[in-house]
Amino acid sequence: MTAARTAGQVPRSRWLVRGLSIVACIVLWQLASAQHLSLGFVTFRNVPPPTEVLQSAIVLLKSPKLLAHVGSSLWRVFAGYGAAVLLGIGFGFAIGRSRAASDLLLPPLELLRPIPAVAWIPLSILIFPSSEMSMIFITFIGALFPIILNTVHGVANIDRRLVASARSLGGTPTAILREIVLPGAAPSIVTGLAIGMGTSWFCLVTAEMISGQFGIGYYTWEAYTLQNYADIIVGMLVIGLLGMGSSWLLTTLGQYLMPWRQPAVAR
Amino acid sequence: MNIRISDASTRSVGRIGIERVSISLGDGADAFEAVRDLHFAIGPGELVCVLGPSGCGKSTLLGALAGHLPVTGGRLTVDGQTVLGPSPDRGIVFQQHTLFPWKRVRDNVAFGPKMRGVGKSERYHAADELLRLVGLEGFEHFYPSQLSGGMQQRVEIARVLINRPRVLLMDEPFGALDAQTRSMMQEVLLEIWTRIPTTTIFVTHDIEEALFLADRVVVMSARPGRVIEDIRLPFGRPRRAELVTEPDFVRLKRRILDLLKQPDSAKSLARLSPLGIR
Numbered sequence: 001m002t003a004a005r006t007a008g009q010v011p012r013s014r015w016l017v018r019g020l021s022i023v024a025c026i027v028l029w030q031l032a033s034a035q036h037l038s039l040g041f042v043t044f045r046n047v048p049p050p051t052e053v054l055q056s057a058i059v060l061l062k063s064p065k066l067l068a069h070v071g072s073s074l075w076r077v078f079a080g081y082g083a084a085v086l087l088g089i090g091f092g093f094a095i096g097r098s099r100a101a102s103d104l105l106l107p108p109l110e111l112l113r114p115i116p117a118v119a120w121i122p123l124s125i126l127i128f129p130s131s132e133m134s135m136i137f138i139t140f141i142g143a144l145f146p147i148i149l150n151t152v153h154g155v156a157n158i159d160r161r162l163v164a165s166a167r168s169l170g171g172t173p174t175a176i177l178r179e180i181v182l183p184g185a186a187p188s189i190v191t192g193l194a195i196g197m198g199t200s201w202f203c204l205v206t207a208e209m210i211s212g213q214f215g216i217g218y219y220t221w222e223a224y225t226l227q228n229y230a231d232i233i234v235g236m237l238v239i240g241l242l243g244m245g246s247s248w249l250l251t252t253l254g255q256y257l258m259p260w261r262q263p264a265v266a267r
Numbered sequence: 268m269n270i271r272i273s274d275a276s277t278r279s280v281g282r283i284g285i286e287r288v289s290i291s292l293g294d295g296a297d298a299f300e301a302v303r304d305l306h307f308a309i310g311p312g313e314l315v316c317v318l319g320p321s322g323c324g325k326s327t328l329l330g331a332l333a334g335h336l337p338v339t340g341g342r343l344t345v346d347g348q349t350v351l352g353p354s355p356d357r358g359i360v361f362q363q364h365t366l367f368p369w370k371r372v373r374d375n376v377a378f379g380p381k382m383r384g385v386g387k388s389e390r391y392h393a394a395d396e397l398l399r400l401v402g403l404e405g406f407e408h409f410y411p412s413q414l415s416g417g418m419q420q421r422v423e424i425a426r427v428l429i430n431r432p433r434v435l436l437m438d439e440p441f442g443a444l445d446a447q448t449r450s451m452m453q454e455v456l457l458e459i460w461t462r463i464p465t466t467t468i469f470v471t472h473d474i475e476e477a478l479f480l481a482d483r484v485v486v487m488s489a490r491p492g493r494v495i496e497d498i499r500l501p502f503g504r505p506r507r508a509e510l511v512t513e514p515d516f517v518r519l520k521r522r523i524l525d526l527l528k529q530p531d532s533a534k535s536l537a538r539l540s541p542l543g544i545r
Binding site: 159160161162164165166167168169170171172175179180183184186258259260 | 333334335352353354355357358359361363365367368369370378379382383410412426427430541542
Protein backbone atom coordinates (compact mmCIF):
# COMPACT_ATOMS: atom_id res chain seq x y z
CA MET A 1 0.00 0.00 0.00
CA THR A 2 2.66 2.51 1.03
CA ALA A 3 4.92 1.22 -1.72
CA ALA A 4 2.17 1.72 -4.28
CA ARG A 5 1.54 5.25 -3.07
CA THR A 6 5.17 6.34 -3.27
CA ALA A 7 5.48 4.73 -6.70
CA GLY A 8 2.41 6.66 -7.89
CA GLN A 9 3.59 10.01 -6.51
CA VAL A 10 6.43 11.41 -8.55
CA PRO A 11 8.29 14.25 -6.82
CA ARG A 12 7.77 17.73 -8.23
CA SER A 13 11.41 18.04 -9.28
CA ARG A 14 11.02 15.08 -11.64
CA TRP A 15 7.94 16.61 -13.21
CA LEU A 16 9.97 19.77 -13.77
CA VAL A 17 12.61 17.79 -15.68
CA ARG A 18 9.93 16.05 -17.73
CA GLY A 19 8.28 19.36 -18.66
CA LEU A 20 11.62 20.94 -19.53
CA SER A 21 12.40 18.03 -21.82
CA ILE A 22 9.32 18.75 -23.93
CA VAL A 23 10.04 22.48 -23.98
CA ALA A 24 13.61 21.76 -25.10
CA CYS A 25 12.37 19.62 -28.01
CA ILE A 26 10.07 22.41 -29.20
CA VAL A 27 12.82 25.01 -28.86
CA LEU A 28 15.25 22.81 -30.86
CA TRP A 29 12.61 22.32 -33.54
CA GLN A 30 12.00 26.08 -33.68
CA LEU A 31 15.74 26.73 -34.05
CA ALA A 32 16.23 24.04 -36.69
CA SER A 33 13.32 25.33 -38.80
CA ALA A 34 14.21 29.00 -38.43
CA GLN A 35 17.85 28.35 -39.41
CA HIS A 36 16.82 25.99 -42.26
CA LEU A 37 19.15 23.44 -40.73
CA SER A 38 20.51 20.96 -43.26
CA LEU A 39 22.68 18.00 -42.33
CA GLY A 40 22.93 16.66 -45.87
CA PHE A 41 20.94 13.47 -45.35
CA VAL A 42 18.14 15.30 -43.56
CA THR A 43 16.95 18.86 -44.00
CA PHE A 44 14.60 21.14 -42.11
CA ARG A 45 14.29 23.53 -45.08
CA ASN A 46 10.64 22.64 -45.71
CA VAL A 47 9.72 22.01 -42.07
CA PRO A 48 7.53 24.78 -40.66
CA PRO A 49 8.49 26.05 -37.20
CA PRO A 50 6.20 25.40 -34.20
CA THR A 51 4.94 28.99 -34.25
CA GLU A 52 3.61 28.52 -37.80
CA VAL A 53 2.10 25.16 -36.87
CA LEU A 54 0.33 26.79 -33.95
CA GLN A 55 -1.17 29.43 -36.25
CA SER A 56 -2.40 26.77 -38.68
CA ALA A 57 -3.83 24.80 -35.82
CA ILE A 58 -5.82 27.81 -34.64
CA VAL A 59 -7.11 28.38 -38.17
CA LEU A 60 -8.20 24.72 -38.42
CA LEU A 61 -9.80 24.81 -34.98
CA LYS A 62 -11.95 27.73 -36.04
CA SER A 63 -12.96 26.28 -39.42
CA PRO A 64 -15.81 23.78 -39.86
CA LYS A 65 -13.36 21.56 -41.77
CA LEU A 66 -11.96 20.13 -38.56
CA LEU A 67 -15.26 18.66 -37.45
CA ALA A 68 -15.92 17.21 -40.92
CA HIS A 69 -12.50 15.54 -41.11
CA VAL A 70 -12.36 14.30 -37.56
CA GLY A 71 -16.02 13.30 -37.71
CA SER A 72 -15.63 11.09 -40.75
CA SER A 73 -12.45 9.50 -39.37
CA LEU A 74 -14.13 8.78 -36.06
CA TRP A 75 -17.12 7.27 -37.81
CA ARG A 76 -14.91 4.96 -39.87
CA VAL A 77 -13.01 3.80 -36.80
CA PHE A 78 -16.24 3.38 -34.88
CA ALA A 79 -17.76 1.23 -37.65
CA GLY A 80 -14.68 -0.79 -38.61
CA TYR A 81 -13.29 -1.23 -35.12
CA GLY A 82 -16.74 -1.87 -33.69
CA ALA A 83 -17.34 -4.68 -36.20
CA ALA A 84 -13.90 -6.11 -35.39
CA VAL A 85 -14.69 -6.06 -31.66
CA LEU A 86 -17.99 -7.92 -32.09
CA LEU A 87 -16.67 -10.46 -34.59
CA GLY A 88 -13.23 -10.79 -32.98
CA ILE A 89 -14.52 -11.51 -29.49
CA GLY A 90 -17.23 -13.82 -30.87
CA PHE A 91 -14.80 -15.80 -33.03
CA GLY A 92 -12.22 -15.76 -30.25
CA PHE A 93 -14.66 -17.32 -27.79
CA ALA A 94 -15.77 -19.94 -30.30
CA ILE A 95 -12.20 -20.88 -31.21
CA GLY A 96 -11.01 -20.89 -27.62
CA ARG A 97 -13.90 -22.98 -26.29
CA SER A 98 -14.77 -25.41 -29.09
CA ARG A 99 -12.45 -27.73 -30.94
CA ALA A 100 -14.82 -27.87 -33.92
CA ALA A 101 -14.97 -24.09 -34.23
CA SER A 102 -11.21 -23.94 -33.90
CA ASP A 103 -10.70 -26.46 -36.74
CA LEU A 104 -13.24 -24.66 -38.89
CA LEU A 105 -12.21 -21.04 -38.32
CA LEU A 106 -8.55 -21.04 -37.39
CA PRO A 107 -6.86 -22.32 -40.61
CA PRO A 108 -8.13 -19.52 -42.92
CA LEU A 109 -7.48 -16.94 -40.22
CA GLU A 110 -3.94 -18.22 -39.73
CA LEU A 111 -3.33 -17.96 -43.49
CA LEU A 112 -4.58 -14.37 -43.65
CA ARG A 113 -2.94 -13.21 -40.45
CA PRO A 114 0.61 -12.60 -41.79
CA ILE A 115 -0.74 -10.20 -44.45
CA PRO A 116 -0.41 -6.66 -43.10
CA ALA A 117 -3.76 -4.88 -43.14
CA VAL A 118 -2.35 -2.09 -45.32
CA ALA A 119 -1.66 -4.67 -48.06
CA TRP A 120 -5.42 -5.18 -48.27
CA ILE A 121 -6.01 -1.64 -49.54
CA PRO A 122 -5.87 -2.27 -53.32
CA LEU A 123 -8.02 -5.40 -53.10
CA SER A 124 -10.57 -3.78 -50.82
CA ILE A 125 -10.94 -0.85 -53.22
CA LEU A 126 -11.75 -3.44 -55.90
CA ILE A 127 -14.13 -5.40 -53.68
CA PHE A 128 -16.14 -2.51 -52.29
CA PRO A 129 -17.87 -0.16 -54.72
CA SER A 130 -17.84 2.70 -52.24
CA SER A 131 -14.49 4.01 -51.00
CA GLU A 132 -16.16 4.58 -47.64
CA MET A 133 -16.78 0.86 -47.25
CA SER A 134 -13.27 -0.03 -48.35
CA MET A 135 -11.76 2.27 -45.72
CA ILE A 136 -14.01 0.85 -43.02
CA PHE A 137 -12.98 -2.63 -44.13
CA ILE A 138 -9.27 -1.81 -43.79
CA THR A 139 -9.89 -0.46 -40.30
CA PHE A 140 -11.81 -3.64 -39.51
CA ILE A 141 -9.08 -5.95 -40.81
CA GLY A 142 -6.42 -4.06 -38.87
CA ALA A 143 -8.20 -4.56 -35.54
CA LEU A 144 -9.64 -8.02 -36.17
CA PHE A 145 -6.56 -10.22 -35.79
CA PRO A 146 -5.16 -8.82 -32.55
CA ILE A 147 -8.63 -8.99 -31.01
CA ILE A 148 -9.29 -12.59 -32.12
CA LEU A 149 -5.87 -13.86 -31.11
CA ASN A 150 -5.88 -12.22 -27.70
CA THR A 151 -9.41 -13.42 -27.01
CA VAL A 152 -8.47 -16.99 -27.98
CA HIS A 153 -5.39 -16.74 -25.77
CA GLY A 154 -7.43 -15.46 -22.82
CA VAL A 155 -10.22 -17.99 -23.19
CA ALA A 156 -7.92 -20.95 -23.74
CA ASN A 157 -5.72 -20.10 -20.77
CA ILE A 158 -8.42 -19.96 -18.13
CA ASP A 159 -7.17 -21.78 -15.03
CA ARG A 160 -8.97 -25.10 -15.34
CA ARG A 161 -9.03 -25.43 -11.58
CA LEU A 162 -11.33 -22.41 -11.48
CA VAL A 163 -13.65 -24.09 -13.98
CA ALA A 164 -13.51 -27.32 -11.96
CA SER A 165 -14.35 -25.43 -8.78
CA ALA A 166 -17.26 -23.67 -10.44
CA ARG A 167 -18.61 -27.03 -11.62
CA SER A 168 -18.24 -28.47 -8.12
CA LEU A 169 -20.20 -25.49 -6.80
CA GLY A 170 -23.09 -26.22 -9.15
CA GLY A 171 -22.19 -24.02 -12.13
CA THR A 172 -23.87 -24.90 -15.43
CA PRO A 173 -21.91 -24.53 -18.71
CA THR A 174 -23.68 -21.24 -19.51
CA ALA A 175 -23.06 -19.87 -16.03
CA ILE A 176 -19.40 -20.89 -16.21
CA LEU A 177 -19.03 -19.08 -19.53
CA ARG A 178 -20.54 -15.92 -18.04
CA GLU A 179 -19.08 -16.04 -14.52
CA ILE A 180 -15.68 -17.64 -15.09
CA VAL A 181 -14.53 -17.64 -18.71
CA LEU A 182 -15.58 -14.10 -19.63
CA PRO A 183 -14.05 -12.31 -16.62
CA GLY A 184 -11.06 -14.67 -16.70
CA ALA A 185 -10.34 -13.79 -20.32
CA ALA A 186 -11.13 -10.09 -19.87
CA PRO A 187 -7.57 -8.85 -19.23
CA SER A 188 -6.35 -10.58 -22.38
CA ILE A 189 -9.34 -9.32 -24.38
CA VAL A 190 -8.69 -5.74 -23.29
CA THR A 191 -5.04 -6.11 -24.35
CA GLY A 192 -6.30 -7.24 -27.77
CA LEU A 193 -8.68 -4.28 -27.90
CA ALA A 194 -5.84 -1.85 -27.14
CA ILE A 195 -3.51 -3.34 -29.78
CA GLY A 196 -6.43 -3.44 -32.23
CA MET A 197 -7.23 0.20 -31.58
CA GLY A 198 -3.66 1.16 -32.49
CA THR A 199 -3.59 -0.81 -35.72
CA SER A 200 -7.08 0.42 -36.53
CA TRP A 201 -5.98 4.06 -36.53
CA PHE A 202 -2.80 3.21 -38.37
CA CYS A 203 -4.74 1.46 -41.14
CA LEU A 204 -7.39 4.13 -41.33
CA VAL A 205 -4.91 6.98 -41.80
CA THR A 206 -3.14 5.02 -44.53
CA ALA A 207 -6.40 4.16 -46.27
CA GLU A 208 -7.59 7.77 -46.11
CA MET A 209 -4.34 8.98 -47.64
CA ILE A 210 -4.93 6.69 -50.60
CA SER A 211 -8.64 6.78 -51.23
CA GLY A 212 -10.26 9.28 -48.89
CA GLN A 213 -12.45 12.26 -49.56
CA PHE A 214 -12.59 13.39 -45.98
CA GLY A 215 -10.88 12.27 -42.84
CA ILE A 216 -7.84 13.35 -40.89
CA GLY A 217 -5.48 11.14 -42.89
CA TYR A 218 -6.81 12.64 -46.10
CA TYR A 219 -6.41 16.15 -44.61
CA THR A 220 -2.75 15.45 -43.82
CA TRP A 221 -2.01 14.07 -47.28
CA GLU A 222 -3.92 16.88 -48.98
CA ALA A 223 -1.84 19.40 -47.03
CA TYR A 224 1.25 17.78 -48.52
CA THR A 225 -0.04 17.88 -52.10
CA LEU A 226 -1.20 21.49 -51.68
CA GLN A 227 2.14 22.37 -50.04
CA ASN A 228 0.50 23.63 -46.83
CA TYR A 229 3.38 22.20 -44.85
CA ALA A 230 2.23 23.51 -41.47
CA ASP A 231 -1.06 21.67 -41.94
CA ILE A 232 0.82 18.37 -42.32
CA ILE A 233 2.07 18.69 -38.78
CA VAL A 234 -1.33 19.86 -37.52
CA GLY A 235 -2.81 16.72 -39.10
CA MET A 236 -0.16 14.55 -37.46
CA LEU A 237 -0.87 16.11 -34.08
CA VAL A 238 -4.63 15.58 -34.44
CA ILE A 239 -4.04 11.93 -35.39
CA GLY A 240 -1.82 11.57 -32.33
CA LEU A 241 -4.44 13.15 -30.09
CA LEU A 242 -7.20 10.90 -31.45
CA GLY A 243 -5.04 7.83 -30.89
CA MET A 244 -4.20 8.96 -27.38
CA GLY A 245 -7.85 9.68 -26.61
CA SER A 246 -9.04 6.29 -27.78
CA SER A 247 -6.36 4.40 -25.87
CA TRP A 248 -7.22 6.43 -22.76
CA LEU A 249 -10.85 5.46 -23.28
CA LEU A 250 -9.88 1.78 -23.41
CA THR A 251 -7.67 1.97 -20.33
CA THR A 252 -10.46 3.65 -18.40
CA LEU A 253 -12.97 1.10 -19.62
CA GLY A 254 -10.58 -1.69 -18.61
CA GLN A 255 -10.20 -0.30 -15.10
CA TYR A 256 -13.94 0.15 -14.77
CA LEU A 257 -14.72 -3.39 -15.96
CA MET A 258 -11.91 -5.07 -14.02
CA PRO A 259 -11.71 -3.41 -10.60
CA TRP A 260 -10.01 -6.50 -9.16
CA ARG A 261 -6.95 -5.86 -11.29
CA GLN A 262 -6.08 -2.58 -9.61
CA PRO A 263 -3.05 -2.99 -7.39
CA ALA A 264 -3.74 -2.61 -3.66
CA VAL A 265 -7.27 -1.35 -3.43
CA ALA A 266 -7.69 0.35 -0.05
CA ARG A 267 -7.94 -2.19 2.74
CA MET B 268 -30.72 -22.59 4.37
CA ASN B 269 -31.66 -23.46 7.94
CA ILE B 270 -33.63 -26.48 6.89
CA ARG B 271 -30.53 -27.93 5.31
CA ILE B 272 -28.43 -27.42 8.45
CA SER B 273 -30.79 -29.46 10.57
CA ASP B 274 -30.90 -32.05 7.79
CA ALA B 275 -27.19 -32.59 7.99
CA SER B 276 -26.98 -32.85 11.73
CA THR B 277 -30.00 -35.01 12.46
CA ARG B 278 -30.06 -37.39 9.50
CA SER B 279 -26.97 -39.40 8.86
CA VAL B 280 -25.86 -38.19 5.47
CA GLY B 281 -22.44 -38.40 3.93
CA ARG B 282 -21.70 -42.11 3.81
CA ILE B 283 -18.91 -42.70 1.29
CA GLY B 284 -18.40 -46.02 -0.45
CA ILE B 285 -15.13 -46.71 -2.25
CA GLU B 286 -15.73 -50.09 -3.86
CA ARG B 287 -12.79 -51.82 -5.55
CA VAL B 288 -11.86 -48.59 -7.29
CA SER B 289 -9.08 -48.32 -9.86
CA ILE B 290 -8.23 -45.13 -11.68
CA SER B 291 -5.95 -44.79 -14.70
CA LEU B 292 -4.48 -41.50 -15.82
CA GLY B 293 -2.72 -40.42 -19.00
CA ASP B 294 -3.30 -41.34 -22.63
CA GLY B 295 -2.01 -44.19 -24.78
CA ALA B 296 1.54 -45.28 -24.04
CA ASP B 297 1.81 -42.81 -21.13
CA ALA B 298 -1.22 -44.23 -19.33
CA PHE B 299 -0.63 -45.61 -15.84
CA GLU B 300 -2.69 -46.83 -12.94
CA ALA B 301 -2.80 -44.18 -10.21
CA VAL B 302 -4.80 -46.21 -7.69
CA ARG B 303 -5.63 -49.91 -7.76
CA ASP B 304 -8.42 -51.81 -6.10
CA LEU B 305 -9.10 -49.31 -3.33
CA HIS B 306 -11.77 -50.57 -1.03
CA PHE B 307 -13.01 -48.86 2.10
CA ALA B 308 -16.04 -47.05 3.46
CA ILE B 309 -16.40 -43.85 5.41
CA GLY B 310 -19.25 -43.31 7.84
CA PRO B 311 -21.44 -40.20 8.11
CA GLY B 312 -19.71 -37.34 9.88
CA GLU B 313 -16.29 -39.01 9.97
CA LEU B 314 -13.12 -37.02 9.43
CA VAL B 315 -10.70 -39.28 7.60
CA CYS B 316 -7.16 -38.30 6.69
CA VAL B 317 -5.53 -40.07 3.77
CA LEU B 318 -1.75 -40.25 4.04
CA GLY B 319 0.69 -41.49 1.47
CA PRO B 320 3.86 -40.69 -0.44
CA SER B 321 3.82 -38.11 -3.19
CA GLY B 322 2.20 -39.39 -6.38
CA CYS B 323 0.46 -42.31 -4.64
CA GLY B 324 -2.92 -41.31 -6.05
CA LYS B 325 -4.55 -39.90 -2.92
CA SER B 326 -5.41 -36.67 -4.72
CA THR B 327 -6.56 -38.70 -7.70
CA LEU B 328 -9.04 -40.51 -5.47
CA LEU B 329 -10.28 -37.14 -4.23
CA GLY B 330 -10.67 -35.87 -7.78
CA ALA B 331 -12.69 -38.96 -8.67
CA LEU B 332 -14.92 -38.49 -5.62
CA ALA B 333 -15.46 -34.86 -6.63
CA GLY B 334 -16.50 -36.15 -10.07
CA HIS B 335 -13.66 -34.54 -12.01
CA LEU B 336 -11.96 -37.84 -12.90
CA PRO B 337 -13.65 -41.04 -14.09
CA VAL B 338 -12.93 -44.35 -12.37
CA THR B 339 -11.67 -47.13 -14.63
CA GLY B 340 -12.83 -49.90 -12.33
CA GLY B 341 -15.17 -50.28 -9.39
CA ARG B 342 -17.62 -47.74 -8.05
CA LEU B 343 -17.69 -44.61 -5.90
CA THR B 344 -20.87 -43.85 -3.99
CA VAL B 345 -22.14 -41.17 -1.67
CA ASP B 346 -25.19 -42.19 0.32
CA GLY B 347 -25.70 -45.05 -2.10
CA GLN B 348 -25.67 -42.90 -5.21
CA THR B 349 -22.93 -43.52 -7.75
CA VAL B 350 -20.67 -40.51 -8.40
CA LEU B 351 -21.07 -39.52 -12.04
CA GLY B 352 -19.84 -35.93 -12.15
CA PRO B 353 -19.24 -32.80 -10.11
CA SER B 354 -21.98 -31.77 -7.70
CA PRO B 355 -22.37 -29.16 -4.95
CA ASP B 356 -23.11 -32.17 -2.71
CA ARG B 357 -19.41 -32.96 -2.83
CA GLY B 358 -17.38 -29.84 -2.14
CA ILE B 359 -13.67 -29.82 -2.93
CA VAL B 360 -10.91 -27.57 -1.58
CA PHE B 361 -7.61 -27.52 -3.46
CA GLN B 362 -4.09 -26.94 -2.18
CA GLN B 363 -3.86 -23.60 -3.99
CA HIS B 364 -7.03 -21.58 -3.58
CA THR B 365 -9.38 -21.45 -6.56
CA LEU B 366 -11.31 -18.35 -5.52
CA PHE B 367 -12.55 -16.31 -8.45
CA PRO B 368 -10.18 -13.31 -8.56
CA TRP B 369 -12.87 -11.02 -10.06
CA LYS B 370 -15.41 -11.68 -7.33
CA ARG B 371 -15.33 -10.09 -3.92
CA VAL B 372 -15.11 -12.44 -0.94
CA ARG B 373 -18.88 -12.27 -0.35
CA ASP B 374 -19.68 -13.03 -4.00
CA ASN B 375 -17.22 -15.91 -4.01
CA VAL B 376 -18.94 -17.49 -1.02
CA ALA B 377 -22.40 -16.76 -2.45
CA PHE B 378 -21.53 -18.45 -5.76
CA GLY B 379 -23.14 -21.81 -4.92
CA PRO B 380 -26.50 -20.32 -3.85
CA LYS B 381 -26.40 -18.04 -6.91
CA MET B 382 -26.11 -21.12 -9.11
CA ARG B 383 -29.13 -22.58 -7.32
CA GLY B 384 -31.06 -19.41 -8.14
CA VAL B 385 -31.19 -18.02 -4.59
CA GLY B 386 -31.98 -14.28 -4.53
CA LYS B 387 -29.30 -11.73 -3.82
CA SER B 388 -30.22 -10.63 -0.31
CA GLU B 389 -30.81 -14.19 0.85
CA ARG B 390 -27.54 -15.51 -0.55
CA TYR B 391 -25.54 -12.56 0.82
CA HIS B 392 -27.11 -13.17 4.19
CA ALA B 393 -26.05 -16.82 4.05
CA ALA B 394 -22.57 -15.87 2.83
CA ASP B 395 -22.05 -13.38 5.66
CA GLU B 396 -23.13 -16.03 8.14
CA LEU B 397 -20.55 -18.48 6.79
CA LEU B 398 -17.85 -15.79 6.72
CA ARG B 399 -18.54 -15.08 10.37
CA LEU B 400 -18.20 -18.80 11.09
CA VAL B 401 -14.76 -18.99 9.47
CA GLY B 402 -13.68 -15.80 11.25
CA LEU B 403 -13.67 -13.43 8.30
CA GLU B 404 -16.29 -10.94 9.39
CA GLY B 405 -15.43 -7.55 7.94
CA PHE B 406 -13.67 -8.93 4.85
CA GLU B 407 -16.81 -9.34 2.72
CA HIS B 408 -15.82 -6.63 0.24
CA PHE B 409 -12.23 -7.69 -0.25
CA TYR B 410 -10.93 -9.27 -3.40
CA PRO B 411 -9.18 -12.65 -2.90
CA SER B 412 -5.79 -11.19 -3.86
CA GLN B 413 -6.01 -8.83 -0.89
CA LEU B 414 -6.13 -11.71 1.60
CA SER B 415 -3.35 -13.81 3.10
CA GLY B 416 -3.01 -17.49 2.19
CA GLY B 417 -4.74 -18.66 5.36
CA MET B 418 -7.65 -16.26 4.85
CA GLN B 419 -8.03 -17.38 1.24
CA GLN B 420 -8.41 -20.97 2.38
CA ARG B 421 -11.00 -19.91 4.96
CA VAL B 422 -13.02 -18.27 2.19
CA GLU B 423 -12.59 -21.42 0.13
CA ILE B 424 -13.97 -23.56 2.97
CA ALA B 425 -16.88 -21.16 3.50
CA ARG B 426 -17.68 -21.21 -0.23
CA VAL B 427 -17.90 -25.00 -0.19
CA LEU B 428 -19.80 -25.31 3.10
CA ILE B 429 -22.49 -22.81 2.10
CA ASN B 430 -23.84 -25.58 -0.15
CA ARG B 431 -24.15 -27.87 2.92
CA PRO B 432 -22.37 -30.67 1.05
CA ARG B 433 -22.76 -34.30 2.04
CA VAL B 434 -19.00 -34.66 1.91
CA LEU B 435 -16.09 -32.26 2.11
CA LEU B 436 -13.01 -33.22 0.08
CA MET B 437 -9.78 -31.46 0.97
CA ASP B 438 -6.59 -31.86 -1.05
CA GLU B 439 -3.68 -30.76 1.13
CA PRO B 440 -5.57 -27.53 1.76
CA PHE B 441 -2.95 -26.15 4.15
CA GLY B 442 0.07 -27.53 2.28
CA ALA B 443 1.06 -24.15 0.88
CA LEU B 444 0.82 -22.29 4.20
CA ASP B 445 3.64 -21.53 6.64
CA ALA B 446 3.89 -23.75 9.73
CA GLN B 447 2.26 -21.31 12.12
CA THR B 448 -0.70 -20.49 9.87
CA ARG B 449 -1.04 -24.15 9.11
CA SER B 450 -1.49 -25.23 12.72
CA MET B 451 -3.90 -22.34 13.29
CA MET B 452 -5.93 -23.41 10.25
CA GLN B 453 -6.06 -26.99 11.56
CA GLU B 454 -7.75 -25.74 14.71
CA VAL B 455 -10.06 -23.48 12.68
CA LEU B 456 -11.04 -26.45 10.52
CA LEU B 457 -11.84 -28.62 13.55
CA GLU B 458 -13.98 -25.85 15.00
CA ILE B 459 -15.93 -25.40 11.75
CA TRP B 460 -16.27 -29.16 11.41
CA THR B 461 -17.76 -29.32 14.92
CA ARG B 462 -20.28 -26.59 14.06
CA ILE B 463 -21.23 -28.03 10.66
CA PRO B 464 -20.63 -31.76 11.02
CA THR B 465 -19.71 -32.96 7.54
CA THR B 466 -18.07 -36.16 6.37
CA THR B 467 -14.56 -35.05 5.45
CA ILE B 468 -11.73 -36.66 3.51
CA PHE B 469 -8.55 -34.75 4.12
CA VAL B 470 -5.56 -35.66 1.95
CA THR B 471 -2.14 -34.77 3.31
CA HIS B 472 1.42 -36.04 3.44
CA ASP B 473 2.00 -34.46 6.85
CA ILE B 474 1.71 -37.25 9.45
CA GLU B 475 1.24 -34.87 12.40
CA GLU B 476 -1.51 -33.01 10.58
CA ALA B 477 -3.33 -36.27 9.89
CA LEU B 478 -3.03 -37.46 13.49
CA PHE B 479 -4.13 -34.11 14.89
CA LEU B 480 -7.24 -33.82 12.73
CA ALA B 481 -8.61 -37.26 11.99
CA ASP B 482 -10.95 -39.80 13.52
CA ARG B 483 -9.25 -42.28 11.26
CA VAL B 484 -6.09 -42.34 9.19
CA VAL B 485 -5.87 -44.33 5.95
CA VAL B 486 -2.30 -44.93 4.82
CA MET B 487 -1.70 -45.59 1.14
CA SER B 488 1.23 -47.25 -0.61
CA ALA B 489 3.24 -45.79 -3.46
CA ARG B 490 1.75 -45.93 -6.95
CA PRO B 491 -0.43 -47.68 -7.81
CA GLY B 492 -1.95 -46.57 -4.53
CA ARG B 493 -3.48 -49.22 -2.30
CA VAL B 494 -4.56 -49.05 1.33
CA ILE B 495 -1.78 -50.47 3.51
CA GLU B 496 -3.16 -49.43 6.88
CA ASP B 497 -6.42 -48.12 8.31
CA ILE B 498 -5.99 -46.73 11.82
CA ARG B 499 -8.80 -45.51 14.09
CA LEU B 500 -7.31 -42.84 16.36
CA PRO B 501 -7.91 -43.12 20.12
CA PHE B 502 -7.77 -39.35 20.77
CA GLY B 503 -10.82 -37.54 22.12
CA ARG B 504 -12.17 -34.19 21.07
CA PRO B 505 -11.81 -31.27 21.27
CA ARG B 506 -8.17 -31.61 20.30
CA ARG B 507 -5.57 -29.34 21.82
CA ALA B 508 -2.18 -28.33 20.44
CA GLU B 509 -0.47 -30.27 23.30
CA LEU B 510 -1.78 -33.52 21.82
CA VAL B 511 1.21 -33.71 19.47
CA THR B 512 3.60 -34.35 22.36
CA GLU B 513 1.57 -37.10 24.07
CA PRO B 514 3.11 -40.61 24.08
CA ASP B 515 0.20 -42.18 22.14
CA PHE B 516 0.52 -39.55 19.45
CA VAL B 517 4.28 -40.01 19.15
CA ARG B 518 3.91 -43.79 19.07
CA LEU B 519 1.38 -43.61 16.23
CA LYS B 520 3.51 -41.13 14.37
CA ARG B 521 6.48 -43.52 14.55
CA ARG B 522 4.33 -46.41 13.37
CA ILE B 523 3.11 -44.47 10.32
CA LEU B 524 6.63 -43.24 9.57
CA ASP B 525 7.72 -46.89 9.48
CA LEU B 526 4.85 -47.77 7.17
CA LEU B 527 5.77 -45.00 4.77
CA LYS B 528 9.43 -46.03 4.86
CA GLN B 529 8.77 -49.44 3.35
CA PRO B 530 10.81 -50.12 0.23
CA ASP B 531 7.96 -50.01 -2.28
CA SER B 532 6.92 -46.57 -1.05
CA ALA B 533 10.42 -45.17 -1.16
CA LYS B 534 10.41 -43.96 -4.74
CA SER B 535 9.13 -40.42 -4.85
CA LEU B 536 6.95 -39.49 -7.79
CA ALA B 537 5.62 -36.25 -9.17
CA ARG B 538 2.57 -34.95 -7.36
CA LEU B 539 -0.76 -35.74 -9.00
CA SER B 540 -3.73 -33.37 -8.84
CA PRO B 541 -7.44 -34.02 -8.38
CA LEU B 542 -7.84 -32.96 -12.02
CA GLY B 543 -5.42 -35.53 -13.43
CA ILE B 544 -1.70 -35.58 -14.02
CA ARG B 545 -0.88 -31.93 -13.53
